[in-house]
Amino acid sequence: MSMIVNRRDLDFVLYETLDLEAILKSERFADYDRESLDAMMDLCQSVAEDQFLPCAAKLDANEPQFVDGKVETIPELKEAINAYREAGLCTSAYDADVGGMQLPCIVDQALNGMFVCANNPAHIYLFLTQGVANMLNVCGSDKLKERYLPKLVEGEWFGTMCLSEPQAGSSLADIRSKADPLDDGSYKITGTKMWISGGEQDITDNIIHMVLAKIPGSPPGVKGISLFLVPKTRVNEDGSLGDSNNIALAGLNHKMGCRGATNCLLNFGESGDSIGYLVGEANQGLANMFHMMNEARISVGMSAVMSGLGGYLYSLDYARNRPQGRPLVNRNPEDPQVMISEHADIKRMLMTQKAFIEGAQTLIYYSAQLIDQKKLAMERRI
Ligand SMILES: Cc1cc2nc3c(=O)[nH]c(=O)nc-3n(C[C@H](O)[C@H](O)[C@H](O)COP(=O)(O)OP(=O)(O)OC[C@H]3O[C@@H](n4cnc5c(N)ncnc54)[C@H](O)[C@@H]3O)c2cc1C
Secondary structure (H helix, E strand, O other), X not given: OOOOOOHHHHHHHHHHHOOHHHHXXXXXXXXXXXXXXXXXHHHHHHHHHHHHOOOHHHHHHOOOEEEOOEEEOOHHHHHHHHHHHHOOHHHOOOOHHHOOOOOOHHHHHHHHHHHHHHHHHHHHHHHHHHHHHHHHHHHOOHHHHHHHHHHHHOOOOEEEEEOOEOOEOOOHHHOOOEEEEOOOOOEEEEEXXXXXXXXXXXXXXXXXXXXXXXXXXXXXXXXXXXXXXXXXXXEOOOOOEEEEOOEEEEEEOOOOOOOOOOEEEEEEOXXXXXXXXXXXXXXXXXXXXXXXXXXXXXXXXXXXXXXXXXXXXXXXHHHHHOEOOOOOOOOOOOOOOOEHHHOHHHHHHHHXXXXXXXXXXXXXXXXXHHHHHHHHHHHHHO
């Protein structure tokens, strides 16, 4: 039995509770039908089961280490992410015009759900990158998109979102990071960002940080926040990697329950200039960052649901394989024991788990279906 998915239950949610067939009839998704999506699900299930699941416990027991100002992760994490990349799955969340698979959002969520269930911390690096790329695609200039988007879409570079600071969590109006304009149109970024997921890692050779900062003279509070793209390593005109952009890893935070994904304290512009590039209009940073945060909300919800699904599948497997006691109608000690899944109260508990999981999964996929329906409705209007 699979420990990351029950395909029959998933199909029930996608095709019988929701209406994926109707979405597949649109011109936008004409390349896909149920058969091709089933094959894609098979591929994802096998990569998730063969590469992500086996290293989940090791990753949890061996959280990333801070060594000489850098991060070291276990090799299995890189192998798992490479397998995901090689299967072309990094492109699952994007439209064809930027090199993506142009899958319905509901399918993208369903197939990524298997990876989240198998190894949520490993998947965090991937979903953050998808959020960065989608936000850059909507808000970034052509020049920024040309230079950074393809590498993010292919998963060659990963991305982060840098909002929080030690004194500014919920209250982003209080951020202090500063962006001083330079003559060439770029900005010098200074400040400290706290709790940055994937802020440093040894999986990709560049990290693209999306940083909220204030340009001197901008309005106070959230109305004066702008968004900047700040690469870990500078990128030359020809796309090759240049000098370090002086983003110092000041520490790793230890998280309960999600130890395998780094969470970092980063100092910008401390040991030299950290150069950033404005994304979108000045002072519109928070609104632009919400393109990413809204997407991240579904993914964070998915993490919770998939933890629940994993818990349910392991409980079910145990209950089906643990012989104990006999049915109420047969107390004969000479007869063999039955599996505990046959006892009424165990059935009740398993069904409670299943009902919560299926309900929550449906809510996630319903949200994704609304995103697809909105896209299709907008296209019909054009
Ligand atoms: C696992 C994890 C990953 C993260 N990854 C990132 C990341 O990648 N990038 C990033 O920028 N940040 C990240 N964060 C930081 C996260 O965004 C902040 O934790 C969040 O904004 C809350 O800030 P805080 O922790 O400082 O809590 P606080 O703002 O100190 O809030 C503490 C409590 O007070 C409540 N509270 C605060 N203000 C009010 C109010 N005005 N009215 C009522 N209640 C209030 C809050 O709801 C909360 O319950 C991450 C955090 C975690 C836990």
